[in-house]
Amino acid sequence: MSPQPQAAVGVPLSRVDGRLKVTGKARYAAEFDVDGVVHAVIVDASIGRGRITGVDTRDAEAHPGVLRVIHHGNAPKLPYRDNPGSNNLPGRRLRVFQDDKVLFHGQPVAVVVATTLEAAQHGASLVKVRYEAEQPSTDLAEAKAGEPTEYARGDAEAGLRDSAVRMDLTYRMARNHHNPMETHATIARWDGNKLTVWDKTQWVVGTQTELSTVFDVPLDSVRVINPFVGGAFGSGLRCWPHTVVAALAAREMKRPVKVVLTRKQMYFGTGFRPRYEYRLSLGSDRRGRLKATVHEIDAETSSYETFEEAIMLAGQMFYSTPNVSQAYRKVPLDVNSPIWMRGPGFANASFAIESAMDELAHRLRVDPIELRLRNEPAEDESNNLPWSTRRLRECYTVGAREFGWHRHNPKPRARRDGDWLVGLGMAAAVYDPNNMEAHARARLNADGTAVVEAAASDMGPGTYTSQTQVAADALGLTMRAVTFRLGDSLYPQTPPHGGSMTMMCVGSANLDACNKIRRQAIKLAVEDEASPLYGAKAEDIVVRSGRLHVQGNPARGETYQRLLTRNNLTHLEADGSWSGPQDPERHSYYSYGAVFTEVGVDAALGLVRVRRMLGVYDCGRIVSPKLADSQALGGMVGGIGQALLEHTVTDHRDGRIVNADLAGYLVPVNADIPEIKAIYLEGEDMQADPLGVKGVGEIVQVGVASAIANAVFNATGRRIRELPITAEALL
Amino acid sequence: MSTELPQSSVPPPTGVDEPSSAPTRRTFIATTTAVGAVVAGGVIGGTLLVDDEVAAAGAPPESRVSLTVNGTRRTVTVDNRTSLLDLLREQFGLTGSKKGCNAGACGACTVFVDGRRVNSCLTLAVRLEGAEVTTIEGLAEGDELHPLQQAFVDEDAFQCGYCTPGQIMSGVGCIQEGHTGSPEEIREWMSGNICRCGCYVKIVRAVEQTAARK
Numbered sequence: 001m002s003p004q005p006q007a008a009v010g011v012p013l014s015r016v017d018g019r020l021k022v023t024g025k026a027r028y029a030a031e032f033d034v035d036g037v038v039h040a041v042i043v044d045a046s047i048g049r050g051r052i053t054g055v056d057t058r059d060a061e062a063h064p065g066v067l068r069v070i071h072h073g074n075a076p077k078l079p080y081r082d083n084p085g086s087n088n089l090p091g092r093r094l095r096v097f098q099d100d101k102v103l104f105h106g107q108p109v110a111v112v113v114a115t116t117l118e119a120a121q122h123g124a125s126l127v128k129v130r131y132e133a134e135q136p137s138t139d140l141a142e143a144k145a146g147e148p149t150e151y152a153r154g155d156a157e158a159g160l161r162d163s164a165v166r167m168d169l170t171y172r173m174a175r176n177h178h179n180p181m182e183t184h185a186t187i188a189r190w191d192g193n194k195l196t197v198w199d200k201t202q203w204v205v206g207t208q209t210e211l212s213t214v215f216d217v218p219l220d221s222v223r224v225i226n227p228f229v230g231g232a233f234g235s236g237l238r239c240w241p242h243t244v245v246a247a248l249a250a251r252e253m254k255r256p257v258k259v260v261l262t263r264k265q266m267y268f269g270t271g272f273r274p275r276y277e278y279r280l281s282l283g284s285d286r287r288g289r290l291k292a293t294v295h296e297i298d299a300e301t302s303s304y305e306t307f308e309e310a311i312m313l314a315g316q317m318f319y320s321t322p323n324v325s326q327a328y329r330k331v332p333l334d335v336n337s338p339i340w341m342r343g344p345g346f347a348n349a350s351f352a353i354e355s356a357m358d359e360l361a362h363r364l365r366v367d368p369i370e371l372r373l374r375n376e377p378a379e380d381e382s383n384n385l386p387w388s389t390r391r392l393r394e395c396y397t398v399g400a401r402e403f404g405w406h407r408h409n410p411k412p413r414a415r416r417d418g419d420w421l422v423g424l425g426m427a428a429a430v431y432d433p434n435n436m437e438a439h440a441r442a443r444l445n446a447d448g449t450a451v452v453e454a455a456a457s458d459m460g461p462g463t464y465t466s467q468t469q470v471a472a473d474a475l476g477l478t479m480r481a482v483t484f485r486l487g488d489s490l491y492p493q494t495p496p497h498g499g500s501m502t503m504m505c506v507g508s509a510n511l512d513a514c515n516k517i518r519r520q521a522i523k524l525a526v527e528d529e530a531s532p533l534y535g536a537k538a539e540d541i542v543v544r545s546g547r548l549h550v551q552g553n554p555a556r557g558e559t560y561q562r563l564l565t566r567n568n569l570t571h572l573e574a575d576g577s578w579s580g581p582q583d584p585e586r587h588s589y590y591s592y593g594a595v596f597t598e599v600g601v602d603a604a605l606g607l608v609r610v611r612r613m614l615g616v617y618d619c620g621r622i623v624s625p626k627l628a629d630s631q632a633l634g635g636m637v638g639g640i641g642q643a644l645l646e647h648t649v650t651d652h653r654d655g656r657i658v659n660a661d662l663a664g665y666l667v668p669v670n671a672d673i674p675e676i677k678a679i680y681l682e683g684e685d686m687q688a689d690p691l692g693v694k695g696v697g698e699i700v701q702v703g704v705a706s707a708i709a710n711a712v713f714n715a716t717g718r719r720i721r722e723l724p725i726t727a728e729a730l731l
Numbered sequence: 732m733s734t735e736l737p738q739s740s741v742p743p744p745t746g747v748d749e750p751s752s753a754p755t756r757r758t759f760i761a762t763t764t765a766v767g768a769v770v771a772g773g774v775i776g777g778t779l780l781v782d783d784e785v786a787a788a789g790a791p792p793e794s795r796v797s798l799t800v801n802g803t804r805r806t807v808t809v810d811n812r813t814s815l816l817d818l819l820r821e822q823f824g825l826t827g828s829k830k831g832c833n834a835g836a837c838g839a840c841t842v843f844v845d846g847r848r849v850n851s852c853l854t855l856a857v858r859l860e861g862a863e864v865t866t867i868e869g870l871a872e873g874d875e876l877h878p879l880q881q882a883f884v885d886e887d888a889f890q891c892g893y894c895t896p897g898q899i900m901s902g903v904g905c906i907q908e909g910h911t912g913s914p915e916e917i918r919e920w921m922s923g924n925i926c927r928c929g930c931y932v933k934i935v936r937a938v939e940q941t942a943a944r945k
Contacts, residue, residue, distance in 0.1 A: 018884035021892030022876065022899060024827015024867035031826035039821075064790045117821055118791065118812040181831045181839055181893040181927045230829070230893025231927050263832040460890030460928045630887045630930060637929025662836040662925065669922040673931040675914075 048655020182230020639704020
């Protein structure tokens with residue numbers, strides 16, 4: 001942070017864009033009023049694998065309002081240049097309408113463009129596609145895995161052999177879909193060789209580079225605009241085929257085209273959190289100190305790309321373990337490619353590891369928190385680096401006190417409330433916040449207002465608000481005087497809005513830009529004979545509410561307005577950047593948490609209800625406490641969904657997803673959520689970045705599913721090792 | 732847990748005996764047929780074929796409808812397949828009502844029709860002759876936010892904001908209906924509106940406080 005007084009950072013302010021959102025005036029991708037726009041509806045493959053033998057478009061094209069049907073038989077060949085540095089996965093990305101191959105059920109095979117949405121929808125139902133179908137392979141349990149990614153230290157097999165206690169456990173986790181409330185959508189418009197798209201994305205720059213490479217047009221010929229993102233949770237981390245379809249159709253039609261995915265299309269038109277099987281063997285001494293762990297991990301990927309996520313790190317660094325061996329196998333299936341989803345990797349690894357720790361605690365009759373404390377490592381044993389900050393013990397202490405963990409009875413089925421068996425459970429959480437280069441540009445106007453721009457996104461955490469807070473304090477302005485702009489590829493580049501890195505990376509770049517401007521202004525003042533600050537020491541000057549003054553002597557000073565106007569300056573401007581910690585090799589950076597929950601399980605029906613939940617987090621400095629609190633509660637709700645409801649079901653006969661809607665794919669509704677609570681430990685991690693933040697958005701979903709599974713065990717004596725935990729599993 | 736099919740947040744209408752704006756079972760079915768464009772297909776000898784029986788389409792029927800939206804009387808010609816939601820979003824430029832599922836399962840499209848909350852994605856525009864429609868854009872009095880809109884801002888009862896207009900319309904309905912006796916009752920009567928960002932605790936708080944102020 002700067003030497004500036006903190007008037008905005010750390011203060012529980014309401015959202016700066018709140019009014020736009022509660023009045024319906026915030027515009028999301030599909031809502032831009034683009035002159036002459038026509039509607040396009042995608043036709044999805046109705047087989048799980050094979051080839052297209054014919055596309056009959058006559059009825060569709062005869063339908064009033066339908067302008068054209070585009071498919072592989074009449075679509076232009078697209079360059080699809082490589083796009084290194086993007087979030088495209090290793091492999092060969094899906095190329096829309098470029099050949100007759102069907103790689104998964106739901107793959108786009110045609111698009112119907114019409115003057116109205118109704119005509120396009122009906123037209124899509126009239127396109128007759130003939131296929132030669134093959135049997136798809138979509139079952140993780142049946143398919144053959146690819147080459148594993150491996151990790152080893154010590155001798156895990158020997159460690160297991162020599163352990164007094166050994167447990168071999170298999171955990172399974174269902175495929176999950178992000179299901180943001182806004183479905184993905186794109187409006188594309190070509191002006192000559194220049195392409196503008198309004199696209200739902202967590203990374204306008206990512207969509208920009210993808211379209212530039214797919215169509216082989218210069219990067220600066222593509223502009224991507226997306227000021228509001230109606231949730232995403234990872235689904236917007238890469239550019240999906242429908243965005244290319246929109247741009248392709250717009251070029252063919254020579255007019256703007258809008259594509260809005262249906263809810264159903266979200267299940268195969270965007271990615272998902274893959275299904276996992278996680279086999280964990282652990283060995284400990286009689287006091288529960290881990291000697292060895294072996295992690296055998298299988299996860300879904302597509303036949304054309306290899307999806308990987310940080311599923312292995314938790315097993316390497318979280319508990320002190322001399323001997324570790326891991327094998328992470330990606331299993332190619334006839335499905336579309338997965339993508340990162342909230343708490344990527346860690347949310348799944350923690351279900352296995354934190355459930356297993358609970359099983360070990362029960363077996364050894366040790367309190368689950370005590371067992372974890374006995375395995376607390378002094379350093380990161382995967383790289384022998386010291387922790388930047390690791391306040392996990394404090395998370396346990398605060399959580400146990402606030403939650404009332406002393407009421408935890410280690411004996412299962414010990415507490416009953418009417419029909420309900422009641423149990424308590426806890427789990428630890430960890431996340432590795434990502435870190436990438438980011439830029440921002442700030443401008444201080446002579447009227448005392450400021451604008452900061454970055455090609456960042458705000459899918460809900462409150463980027464607009466928290467970045468305004470950072471800028472306001474660094475510039476010494478009120479919140480009202482600062483405008484933060486994002487969601488436009490014309491702005492300075494930022495990394496994807498995910499991996500808990502927006503606050504750290506964009507925030508640090510923003511801080512850098514604003515600090516530079518403040519210093520410029522201070523330098524101008526102390527060197528300006530007409531300024532009351534002339535001759536003062538630059539380091540003694542602070543700015544409050546747009547007025548520069550000597551610290552401790554508020555009378556000696558002047559406003560930005562006076563200073564700039566007197567010097568005939570319309571504005572001051574600066575670019576800021578962030579490229580990671582100064583010395584990343586010196587510390588191990590993670591955010592931490594502990595989740596406590598009480599569940600009720602209907603003894604007769606097996607229904608599970610969360611009765612209360614508390615999350616305690618060590619995430620460094622909290623810039624925007626009111627919004628960070630909402631984010632934590634939201635992550636916990638997401639975790640409740642992962643634990644008890646969310647399960648994408650595939651019919652393995654033809655690769656069709658059978659519950660591709662919000663009636664069959666259950667997510668938590670209001671009645672599922674009791675009073676839940678989050679606490680952030682006060683403090684900052686100044687090793688991590690100049691703001692002292694470690695990111696919030698991902699870790700808050702980690703540990704929730706395991707805490708619930710552990711509470712279900714405590715309530716019922718039944719150990720459920722498969723997500724979601726259903727009534728069927730408990731009966 | 733909600734293991735049942737999510738229901739519309741609208742209680743089933745009773746005693747509807749005239750063509751009105753009320754969402755009847757028939758409206759629901761007709762809308763589902765019109766909006767749910769699905770390719771019919773079947774497996775024949777290992778090859779999937781689209782149903783050849785799909786009728787060649789004629790010109791879609793259109794109708795003239797006069798309705799009042801946020802106090803403004805509008806007369807429009809609509810394709811009979813058009814939902815109220817698509818009429819609002821695509822033709823009137825009122826994009827505050829959101830499309831989350833287009834199947835009545837998420838509540839993002841909630842508006843008032845004749846004072847009652849309905850899922851506008853399941854309401855055919857052609858059935859709304861003479862109806863009074865209120866959307867999120869019509870809730871505030873000029874610059875002054877409706878108390879529930881203000882409570883949503885104050886309580887931070889949203890994150891991405893996409894479900895928010897529907898939550899607020901539904902919340903206003905919930906308060907008007909008197910289903911705010913306890914947090915449990917509010918949770919139940921607000922469960923037709925999904926918030927994927929998970930702001931439920933604060934949505935309940937906002938509704939509860941606004942109801943208490945009345």
